[in-house]
Amino acid sequence: MSTTTTTNSTTNANTTISTNTNLAVLVSGRGSNLQSMIDYIENGNIENANIGVAISDVADAYALKRAKKHGIDAVFIDPTAFGNKIEYEHELIKILDSYDTDLIILAGYMRIVGKNVISAYKNRILNIHPTLLPSFAGLHSHKQTLDYGVKVSGCTVHFVDEGMDTGPIILQSCVPVLENDTEDTLSERILEQEHKIYPQAVKLFIEGKLKVEGRIVRVSK
Numbered sequence: 001m002s003t004t005t006t007t008n009s010t011t012n013a014n015t016t017i018s019t020n021t022n023l024a025v026l027v028s029g030r031g032s033n034l035q036s037m038i039d040y041i042e043n044g045n046i047e048n049a050n051i052g053v054a055i056s057d058v059a060d061a062y063a064l065k066r067a068k069k070h071g072i073d074a075v076f077i078d079p080t081a082f083g084n085k086i087e088y089e090h091e092l093i094k095i096l097d098s099y100d101t102d103l104i105i106l107a108g109y110m111r112i113v114g115k116n117v118i119s120a121y122k123n124r125i126l127n128i129h130p131t132l133l134p135s136f137a138g139l140h141s142h143k144q145t146l147d148y149g150v151k152v153s154g155c156t157v158h159f160v161d162e163g164m165d166t167g168p169i170i171l172q173s174c175v176p177v178l179e180n181d182t183e184d185t186l187s188e189r190i191l192e193q194e195h196k197i198y199p200q201a202v203k204l205f206i207e208g209k210l211k212v213e214g215r216i217v218r219v220s221k
């Protein structure tokens with residue numbers, strides 16, 4: 001039984017110039033952060049970066065369509081086709097390795113990354129979360145934010161460790177929470193900031209400007 005579906009192969013690791021940083025983007029849904037990353041790179045803001053593959057754990061994720069539209073390989077890995085998370089992630093690592101992945105970008109990937117992936121790609125996995133971490137980690141973050149009554153929220157780009165949204169923080173951006181905000185209006189305003197700081201964080205990584213010292217990420221100019 002085939003558990004992995006790949007479509008559209010105009011770019012893969014074999015055709016990539018060796019000085020390129022190969023990015024793999026993991027997604028589960030609409031992929032607006034994937035799109036902002038694609039646009040940022042296509043507009044020439046990061047030199048020598050190549051999104052080799054977008055990988056989804058959801059078959060009909062719109063993010064896969066976005067990838068294909070830009071000539072990026074789009075891969076669906078069906079988690080239900082594997083006996084357990086370790087086997088699923090074994091397949092994931094196999095695919096990531098086959099694209100000579102230098103950096104994994106989680107962009108609305110709604111699974112906790114397991115320890116095998118983390119140790120294979122130590123300090124080479126980034127995530128974005130739509131709150132000012134460590135507040136409101138995990139699911140339903142906008143609801144958590146509104147229910148708590150905070151006046152300021154935002155988004156956070158961080159390295160991924162074994163916890164849920166707990167890794168060292170790279171960049172954050174603040175967004176005011178307004179009196180009449182709903183989950184939709186708040187998430188829309190935060191998303192605008194996500195689309196700015198996530199590509200910036202990737203650029204900093206690629207330019208070698210991030211140094212992780214324990215929990216602290218030093219960002220050089």
Ligand code: GAR
Binds near residue numbers: 028030031109
């Ligand atoms: C984004 O808001 C992202 O911050 C969030 O999912 C959304 C994905 O949107 N991620 C998490 O909550 C991860 N804990 P997108 O598919 O349009 O990029």
